[in-house]
Amino acid sequence: MEADIQTIYHSPLCSVHNFLCQCIACSMSAKEYQATFSIAFIRKGSFGFNIFRDELHAYSGLFLICKAGYEHQVRHIHDIPDQCTIFSFSAENAALLTATSGSLSRFFRNADQQSILIKATPEMEFLHQLIFLELSKPRLQQLWVEELMTTLFSQILSTSETDFPELNKKQQIHYLPMIENVKSFLYENYTNDIQLSKLAGMAHVSPFHFSRLFKKITNCSPYEYLLRIRLKEAQLQLLHTRNTVTAIAFATGFNSLEHFSAAYKKHFGLSPAAMRS
Known part of the structure; x- marks a missing residue:
């Protein structure tokens, strides 16, 4: 496959690669060898990931986890170039990760399954967004990004x-890019008051149609997605800064301390003060 692959970070923890597909016209790539265990976040596009006789239908908003030691091919769904962030690991670190895999332990124990797709939650996508932004800065805070x-x-x-x-072909070609644009807007503006009509206008559909499409693709309503981004950022600030709970509430887009505290406790099971202590 023709691609621009840039290594944007390397440390004993992992290597991070920015994968930008350049192969718009081809339908099926040549066979490629998966040399390392990797976790790839699909930022843009959709494709079929073929390994042996199986094909995984991958699209933006999913994580593709691949074991090492297998060949694969990629089949392009449409002419939108794929973009991925790929985290690759040494054999030692891969073993440490898979030993604590929790609900994915069945996948790692199954020798006949080499790859799996995971639906990114709003929190996962937000963490990826923070990591990608940190790696683009000229002065990297290595401890924070790791x-x-x-x-x-x-x-x-x-x-x-x-x-x-x-998702059918129409949804992959037309709806996925639309939803990705809206999610990017939410990442950049989650501290602001955002109206549903604004998001629907960005997608050029009615608010009702937009809400239905957004939930189909993300498994969340637009409001729930926004709320979970705000709560994840609030959790990070509670754990890693000395900002007051009130300051964090307003800095993450909540219009009252009471609303923030109630939403936080409902989501995490602990009040903001209890989380910090």
């Missing part, structure tokens, strides 16, 4: 989000 990475890997390997909708 804290974000280990949090992300832990969430991925303990997830049960292996069920996600099959």
Whole structure:
């Protein structure tokens, strides 16, 4: 496959590669060897991932986990170039990760299954977004970015989000890019008051149609997706800053301390103050 693959981070923890597909015209790639255990987040596009006789239907918003030591091929669904963030691991670190895989342990024990797709939760996508932004900065805070990475890997390997909708070609070509644009807007503006009509207008559909499409693709309503981004950022600030609970509430888009505290406790099972202590 023709691709621009840039290594944007390397440490004993893992290597991170920015994969930008350049192969728009081809339908099926040549066979490629999977040399290392990897976790890839699909940022853009959709493709068929073929290994032996199986094909996984991958699209943006999913994580593709691949064991080492197998050949695969990629089949392009349409002419939108795929973009992925690929985290690759040494054999030693891969063994440590898979030993704590939780609900994915069956996948790692199954010698006949080489790859699996995981549906990214709003929290996982937000963590990926933070990592990708940190890696683009000229002065990298290595300890912080690796804290974000280990949090992300832990969430991925303990997830049960292996069920996600099959999308037809029209949905992959037209709806996926639309939803990805809206999610990017939410990442950049989650501290602001956002109206459903604004998001629907970005997608050029009615609010009702947009809500239905958004939930089909993300498994969340637009409001729930936004709320979970805010709560994840609040959790990070509670654990890693000395900001007051009130300051964190307003900094993450909540309009009252009471609303923030109630939403936080409902989601995490602990109040913000209890989480910090």
